Amino acid sequence: MPVSLYVTLIGIFILTIWIIWNTIYHRKKITVMTGMMISMVLGMGVGLTIGVILGILLAGDLFSSTLLAMIIGIAAGFLTGLPIGLMAVLDGALAGMMGGMMGAMLGEMIAPEYQDALIRVMFLLLTGTIIILFQLMQQEFIKSTVLLSHPVVMTVLFVLLIIGYNQMGSVIPSSPSPNINNNHHSMSSNNLVIQADEYSFSPSHTEIMAGEKITITLDNIGEVEHDLEIKELKAEMMEQDSSHNHQKNNKEVHVHSMAGEKQEISFVPVTPGKYSYICTIPGHAEAGMKGIIEVSSS
Numbered sequence: 559m560p561v562s563l564y565v566t567l568i569g570i571f572i573l574t575i576w577i578i579w580n581t582i583y584h585r586k587k588i589t590v591m592t593g594m595m596i597s598m599v600l601g602m603g604v605g606l607t608i609g610v611i612l613g614i615l616l617a618g619d620l621f622s623s624t625l626l627a628m629i630i631g632i633a634a635g636f637l638t639g640l641p642i643g644l645m646a647v648l649d650g651a652l653a654g655m656m657g658g659m660m661g662a663m664l665g666e667m668i669a670p671e672y673q674d675a676l677i678r679v680m681f682l683l684l685t686g687t688i689i690i691l692f693q694l695m696q697q698e699f700i701k702s703t704v705l706l707s708h709p710v711v712m713t714v715l716f717v718l719l720i721i722g723y724n725q726m727g728s729v730i731p732s733s734p735s736p737n738i739n740n741n742h743h744s745m746s747s748n749n750l751v752i753q754a755d756e757y758s759f760s761p762s763h764t765e766i767m768a769g770e771k772i773t774i775t776l777d778n779i780g781e782v783e784h785d786l787e788i789k790e791l792k793a794e795m796m797e798q799d800s801s802h803n804h805q806k807n808n809k810e811v812h813v814h815s816m817a818g819e820k821q822e823i824s825f826v827p828v829t830p831g832k833y834s835y836i837c838t839i840p841g842h843a844e845a846g847m848k849g850i851i852e853v854s855s856s
Contacts (some may be wrong), residue, residue, distance in 0.1 A: 564609070566681050573688045574604055575691045578637050580695060585641035587699035593642030596691065597650025600638045603687050605631020607680045609661020614673045614730065618758025618846040620666050627658030634748065670834050670850035682720055689716055716802040730763055751775045754784035754815065754837065757845035765852045766827060773824040778815040784842065785814040788835040788851060793825040800805040812838075830855045 577600050581588065588596070609627030616623040635650025661680075668676050670693050689712050692700075695706055705711055748770050753760045754777065766772050788811040813823040830853045837847035 601635020605657025613665020
């Protein structure tokens with residue numbers, strides 16, 4: 559798992575504990591309405607952010623990502639409202655449940671090329687929201703004189719966090735394909751196996767090099783037909799070994815496989831960049847059969 563993803567998850571945990579601890583410590587000064595607002599904001603924010611992360615990491619398993627995100631969101635809202643009273647508990651738990659549901663659906667639906675950016679945006683939005691929430695708590699009942707609690711100081715720290723966080727590597731775990739170096743017409747070769755199931759690809763993120771010969775094997779372990787098409791990738795020397803003709807009349811890298819079959823296509827990518835690949839069978843991409851392939855310069 560990438561370091562930046564660890565940082566994101568640990569950051570969410572620390573921010574959540576920070577607000578819950580302040581709520582417990584100052585519980586006697588907090589009114590019911592204020593407590594309801596705090597638990598609702600934290601439950602919704604944590605549920606939504608965690609839901610997006612789980613929806614992306616567990617792409618193709620919307621049930622599990624939604625259930626886990628709801629549980630985490632409900633827990634955040636429940637624990638925040640517990641020191642205040644039943645109304646705050648209900649408000650926080652319901653907000654956490656709603657946030658978890660929406661976040662998981664958003665993470666499942668987002669295109670692969672935007673997944674990394676979405677997680678970063680959601681984490682920074684959650685951080686900013688919690689900073690604003692803490693400032694409201696500071697004015698209402700905390701009234702701390704510590705320098706770090708000053709709005710200007712917290713704003714500067716937040717800006718530094720944005721700069722540093724965006725300098726970190728990808729948040730999405732990548733699955734680099736194994737390199738098989740051999741001299742065949744002075745060109746390196748790379749074999750990549752992508753499994754297709756109902757309804758996801760594994761891996762859903764991989765990296766290759768421009769100028770090397772790539773052989774993709776589409777291993778259909780599902781119960782219905784699937785295909786794989788890399789959108790807008792410029793490639794040369796496309797060769798396909800297929801027992802049935804499903805090649806489209808365009809220049810897209812495209813391979814089709816019936817249930818239980820393995821089919822291959824070989825090509826040489828030309829232009830570095832990020833490209834999405836999908837299953838073009840009607841309804842499959844919408845159900846989660848998407849991925850991203852990064853072509854780096856040789």
